[in-house]
Every structure is written in C-alpha cells, then in structure tokens.
Amino acid sequence: MELFGMPLETMYLYGLVVSGAVTILYLFFGDVLEGITEAIPFVNPTLIFSFVTIFSAGGYLGETFTKLQSVLIAGASAIIALILVTLLNVFVLIPLSNAEESLVYKESDLRGRIGTVITGIPVDGYGEVLIENISGRISKPAASFTKSEIPYGKKVLVIDVENGVLQVKLYEELETYI
Template structure:
C-alpha cells in the first residue's frame, strides 16, 4: 500500500520524525502557544502530537516486523496510540496542570498568615517579613499596621495588604476586642 507515492513504512517513518521534531519544538517554545491548548479544550497540542508519534512509531514497527495487512496495522496502531495518549493525559498532563496551580499564591491569600520579621520594621517605615508554607518561603516588604516598631525575629500577623506592602501586627499584641485588633 502507498500513500502520497511513498510506501506505508516510509510514510510512518517520516510521520514519526516530523511529529517527534514538532514535540521537541513545542517543549522548547510551547509557552508562546499556551493559549492554543486552552482554546482547543481536551485536544491539547501535546496530545495531538503524541498521538501521531505513537501511531507512526507502532505502525512503522508493525510494518517492518510483521506481515499483517496494512489496514489492520493502521487500526492496531491507532488503538495503541489512543491508549498511550489517554495514559499520558490522565497520569502526566492533568496532574502537572493541577500541581502548577497549587504552588501559586495571591496577595489576598497572605492575609491572616503568621510570619517572622527578617528586617526590623521602624516606626512609619518598612521592613521585610518571611512567610513559610508547604510550597516554600515568601519574602515580602512589610510595615506596622499601627505605625509602631517591630524588631527582627518577632512573629507577626498579616492584617492588610496595600500596594504590595503587607501591614502586620506583632503576635504578642493581638487581641480581639469588639471585632478590632488591639
């Protein structure tokens, strides 16, 4: 059987080389095409290229090593490619996409967190605090909520965020009185 004037074996080999090269290019330059994956939904470019690669690799091997009918080889190769593509999506791509999101944080998520003062916070000035979490450490500029002095090493509570600066209160001055901080 021939496709585009090429034997099926040669066609599978060319498809394998081209799709493998495109996967390498996508890995290197995929950030520029990130929106394409979201626009296509489940038909992510990685899945399409992986399907073509798996199908052409198994088709090439079956054509080379067996004497089965070419249509049967194409059907078997498509089934193998679909199975491997499904496994790739379920066990690699979906966990990677959710893991990336879990490491991100927003400034609003820092409100209410306890931190340690790295650089003392002077009265009416700025210092630096360190917030530790499961995903790592975050160092941010900070100012005292009540314009007081907070020394290095003290534990503080983040109560507000304005313009990228975290406003904190020393942990030993935290008390609830009619819903306000003391």
C-alpha cells in the first residue's frame, strides 16, 4: 500500500528515524520545552515521542515481515505502542518524578533537626555536623549558636542556617519520670 506516493514501509521508517532524532534532541534540550508543557499538564513529550517511535517501529516491522493488511498492522502497532507507553509511564516516569521530589530539601528544613558533631566545633570557629534522615545523610558545616565549644560525638540541635552554615547548640534530652 502507498501513502502520499510512497510505500508504507518508507513512511514508517521515516517516522522512526525522525522520532528517534527528536527524542535525542529532547534529551539535550528538554528543559526548554518543560516550561511550555507545564501549561498543559496532560501532555508529556516523553510519552508522545515514545509512542511515535514504538508505533513506527512496529509498523515498519509489520509491513516488512508480514503479509497482513496495512490497516491491521497500523492498529496492532498502535495498541502495542499504547500498552508499552502506559507501562513506561506507570512503572518508570511516575516513580522517578516522585523520587526526585522526595530527595530535595531546603536549608530551612534543617531547623529543629538533631545531628551529631563529626568535627569538633570551637568557640569562634567552624566544625561539621552530620544529620541523618530517611533519604540519607547530610553533612554540613556548623558554628556554635551559643559561642561555646562543642566536642566531637555530641548531639546538637540546629537553631538556624546562615549562608549554608548551621547554627547549632548542644542538645539536651529531657528525662521523663513516670
């Protein structure tokens, strides 16, 4: 069968090459399109490019290696592409977007956290504090908020963050009596 005076195999092959090239360009310049696609939340360029690539590849292989009707090949390619793109979205893209957001923290989020001194903090100098959380460990420079020396291994409470330096004071646990 021909479309626009060209065999369908050639059309599928052109679609495959163009969508593959556009996908590679999107990898390099995707940040430019991200602002545009935020206005339309249901349009994801990754899914569109993946669908066109899989559809074109399936159509090309179907036209080249089978003797089925072209409409049947196009329908089967579209169904297979839709299933694979849905699986890609559900099992790869959505978990990746959620994981990316969960690992991000702001310095202001560190206020009120408890850490351990890993490099002693002198009276008028800097040391280092390790803060542990669910997603990992954060090591930050620290200075004493109360202008007192804090030795290695002590627990500290983060009071404030100024210019990337934690302002900490010695953490005193409250004892509870029953």
